[in-house]
Amino acid sequence: MRIGVLLVELKIPENVGFIARVMKNFGFSELYLYNCKVTEQSYVTAAHAKDVLENAVRLNSFEEILEHGNILIGTTGVTAKAQERYIRKPIFSPEELRAFLEGKDGKVIVAFGREDYGLFDEELELCHMIVTIPTNPEYPVMNVSHAVAVILYELSKGRYGVEEKTYATAKDIENLVANFEKLMKAVWYPKHRIDRTIIALRRILGRSLITRRELTVLHGIVTKSITYVEKLKKELENCK
């Protein structure tokens, strides 16, 4: 599913640029502007997303957007009170929106309104789905570019990943614990403490989300300590 962003009568030129930037950060490029103030400052805040701003489609009315997409999503930063109004019912979270769009074809337009008033009721009426970001009722109103960031972050999930981590298996951890036990014996660690220390090590390592690579690092210290201790012991024997 393709995703476009419609901005409605934004007055602060920086916001349009910030939004172009965050669109590009999450791999989106289709920007629609209805009566937004775009100045040189917009290009400053767009940073390396000037292309998104340059290619933005200008609309002459809000209704014109209906020709550009299949599903129109209206966003609103509402209080619990306002959620009760029928124009905002039913209201969905960004996660619910993502789940709904998953695997669907076509093009969805997500509309964001004025810095002060958001989208007007007449505009929300035309939307197929109303979305709000769950926020603190004491201060629910987000900066519009932050709201765009959050929604595009949610909608881009699964597009870009972070590296796959290879976590150590329980067996890997057991091997390291055994190596620690070897070290404890080599340095004559008090015998009555060995058991509880082994358990503590096992639990610390098990809870730490340790990767295989990190485990190797720990093996390194332990093994080197053991071999060095053995070497010293031998030297001492020869010396006597």
Next chain:
Amino acid sequence: MRIGVLLVELKIPENVGFIARVMKNFGFSELYLYNCKVTEQSYVTAAHAKDVLENAVRLNSFEEILEHGNILIGTTGVTAKAQERYIRKPIFSPEELRAFLEGKDGKVIVAFGREDYGLFDEELELCHMIVTIPTNPEYPVMNVSHAVAVILYELSKGRYGVEEKTYATAKDIENLVANFEKLMKAVWYPKHRIDRTIIALRRILGRSLITRRELTVLHGIVTKSITYVEKLKKELENCK
């Protein structure tokens, strides 16, 4: 688990304010500043989160933060290339961070670095967990306040909900379809089209995530149409 935000050497005063605002939007208030530029402009962009800014704790060094939390999270907007460096390994997504913190006690500090360089290597070295937001490799670097917005949005999940929706059951939908069938018969809708129309209605309604409340609205039109048609029919009979 309590969550604090540490900002490191931010130079643009507006950013500190934007971050204070988005913290309050998601219900967080513990802000730590190390050598950030805070001016009147910060208070403008903080909007109704001036209290967060006023109560921010100033640190004299990055290391000082270690006294304020149990787990230190370093954030980085890295390219795939940079992810290969051992200082950034293993690297976690905001979702993985949230999953890791779930149900844990204590206080976590999430650190965000300079607008241009992010956190320095020496700072990332001190962190217990490295987090990055999965972004477009063509333009991975986010505005710092947007990165904060996304991470706090993810970490605040479950705190604030949107209203519970009561979706119509399949049986509710069937009742509406039956009502439509009644209307079709009342208006002598071509018999050979009724079956396929019923199937189309059932599928459209079933896919639309229709709520009980919305279903009632549709019942309203259909029932009113039927009764009005019946009324006209009777009037016409009496007239003949």
